Structure formats: C-alpha cells, structure tokens
Amino acid sequence: xKILHLVSSPRGAASFSVQLGNAIxxxxxxxxxxxxxxxxxxxxxxxxxxEDVHFxxxxxPAESRSPELxxxxxxxxxxxxxxxxxxxxxxxxxxYNFTIHSTLQAWINHIARANETFxxxxxxxxxxxxxxxVYLAIATGGVYSEGAMKAYDFxxxxxxxxxxxxxxxxxxxxxxxxxxxPTLQDNALNKAVESIEV
Ligand SMILES: Cc1cc2nc3c(=O)[nH]c(=O)nc-3n(C[C@H](O)[C@H](O)[C@H](O)COP(=O)(O)O)c2cc1C
Numbered sequence: 001x002k003i004l005h006l007v008s009s010p011r012g013a014a015s016f017s018v019q020l021g022n023a024i025x026x027x028x029x030x031x032x033x034x035x036x037x038x039x040x041x042x043x044x045x046x047x048x049x050x051e052d053v054h055f056x057x058x059x060x061p062a063e064s065r066s067p068e069l070x071x072x073x074x075x076x077x078x079x080x081x082x083x084x085x086x087x088x089x090x091x092x093x094x095x096y097n098f099t100i101h102s103t104l105q106a107w108i109n110h111i112a113r114a115n116e117t118f119x120x121x122x123x124x125x126x127x128x129x130x131x132x133x134v135y136l137a138i139a140t141g142g143v144y145s146e147g148a149m150k151a152y153d154f155x156x157x158x159x160x161x162x163x164x165x166x167x168x169x170x171x172x173x174x175x176x177x178x179x180x181x182p183t184l185q186d187n188a189l190n191k192a193v194e195s196i197e198v
Contacts, residue, residue, distance in 0.1 A: 017137050023193045038082065056069055090134075108162055129166045
C-alpha cells in the first residue's frame with residue numbers, strides 16, 4: 001500500500017492536524033505492514049499561486065509547450081503523478097478563518113486539471129482519480145462536527161466536493177476539535193486519535 005501524507009499546517013510538530021494525520025498514518029502502517037509512506041509538506045515547500053503562465057501551460061498540448069511553459073507545469077505534473085501513485089491519501093487540514101489553509105488550496109489548484117484529473121464527457125464532468133481512500137485530519141479551535149457552528153465549516157464540505165469532482169469519493173473525516181474551548185482542549189487530541197479506525 002502506498003500512503004501519501006499531505007501536511008498543510010505551517011506549525012510543524014506542534015500542529016494538531018499533523019499529529020492527528022501522523023496517528024492515522026501509524027494505524028495504516030500497523031494494519032498494512034510494508035506500506036510505503038511519502039510525506040509532502042505543503043507549508044515547507046509551497047506550490048505557487050496560479051499565474052497566467054500556469055494557465056497557458058495547462059491548456060497547451062504537452063508537445064507544443066515552450067521551455068517556459070514546460071517549467072511552469074512541472075509542479076503540477078509531479079503532484080498529479082504522486083497523487084495517482086498513492087492508494088491512500090491522508091490530508092492534514094488546519095482550519096484558518098473557517099476554511100483550509102492556502103498551502104492546501106495551492107496544491108488543489110495544481111492537481112485539478114482537465115484531461116489529467118477530470119474530464120468533460122457527454123454525461124458531464126468525470127473524475128479521473130479513482131480507487132483512492134482519503135482520510136481528512138481536521139484541526140479546529142471550535143466544534144464543527146455538530147451544533148450551531150457546523151454550518152460555518154468550509155473545510156470538510158469543500159474538500160468532499162473538490163476531491164469528489166476529481167473522482168475521490170471515499171473520504172473519511174477525523175477531527176481534533178474544540179482546541180480553543182477550555183473544557184474540551186485537553187482531551188481533544190486523545191479523543192480524536194482514539195476514534196481512528198482504518
Ligand atoms: C489565523 C488563525 C485563524 C483561525 N481560524 C479559526 C477558525 O476560523 N475557526 C476555528 O475553529 N479555529 C480557528 N483557528 C484555530 C485553529 O484551527 C487551531 O489552532 C488549529 O489547531 C490549527 O491547526 P494546526 O494545529 O494543525 O495548525 C485559527 C487559528 C489561527 C492562528
């Protein structure tokens with residue numbers, strides 16, 4: 001089994017989404033001895049914001065790309081190859097201002113490409129990244145799994161939408177939540193880790 005662990009928090013080992021993602025990875029490795037792990041830290045090596053040169057490159061056939069356009073598409077091609085190789089993808093998702101961090105958004109912007117990861121057919125769009133298992137490790141200061149704040153969560157609904165659009169429909173979410181709630185914060189990580197089933 002090939003596991004791809006995407007880290008998007010810039011907070012290193014102190015990050016709760018990293019700690020929860022690591023716990024998911026450890027359980028996967030225990031359940032699947034010999035599995036191969038690739039960790040990609042999107043905060044340490046961020047993908048560039050999409051600029052005009054990226055769009056031009058995406059929409060130019062590979063054989064017609066200039067050296068500049070070939071250079072511009074390198075990050076995207078590498079990320080798509082890495083994604084397609086993985087059987088399981090663990091995504092660390094810190095919530096910042098109700099949504100995902102821009103480091104993760106930048107990765108998504110580079111992997112969502114027509115004719116590479118989705119296509120348009122007569123029946124509408126079709127995701128081309130199939131047969132993947134995805135785990136989200138979401139860290140939040142508040143509680144969004146239930147209650148009044150649930151409608152303010154733009155992490156999980158967005159990720160389920162965009163990953164599903166690309167063909168990744170088998171998504172399981174684990175949450176370390178209430179990290180800024182005095183009565184919940186001390187036990188939040190233990191509770192999340194104990195809930196993991198792989
Ligand atoms: C700039 C900033 C914005 C944040 N925005 C939210 C938010 O909108 N909702 C929330 O519940 N927590 C918010 N938090 C708290 C983080 O979600 C929490 O610290 C979480 O642990 C971040 O994940 P990490 O530990 O993996 O970095 C915010 C924290 C910071 C620093």
